[in-house]
Amino acid sequence: MMHKSDNIPEGYFEYTVYPLxxxxxxxxxxxxxxxxxxxxxxxxxxxxxxxxxxDEVFNRAMEKVKSHIDY
Structure with a gap:
């Protein structure tokens, strides 16, 4: 679930993670x-x-993850 303060992408909807x-x-x-x-x-x-x-949503998520990784 996306946090309300996040920039919600156009077309966003609640979904279940698809199977691998x-x-x-x-x-x-x-x-x-x-x-x-x-x-x-x-x-x-x-x-x-x-x-x-x-691509924009993916790259934004990657930057958020990278900022929380302790190298």
């Missing part, structure tokens, strides 16, 4: 094996963002 999705495949070397070698997996993990999350 993954695309999995095997590298060419792993395709001929008779067993699954996890070192040969290639994958892309994705999580859908609501339509109001554009």
């Amino acid at each position: 999705e993954g695309l999995w495949d095997l590298k060419e070397n792993g395709r001929g094996l008779e067993y699954l070698d996890k070192n040969e997996l290639i994958y892309t993990l994705m999580i859908r963002q609501p339509s109001f999350v554009n």
Whole structure:
């Protein structure tokens, strides 16, 4: 939930976090094996963002997170 003092993006709506999705495949070397070698997996993990999350909203959130990280 966004704090009321935040600059609320146009089109904002309350939403539930979407599920994590993954695309999995095997590298060419792993395709001929008779067993699954996890070192040969290639994958892309994705999580859908609501339509109001554009570059500006993303960058603003990243700056906010970075300001709270203790390096």
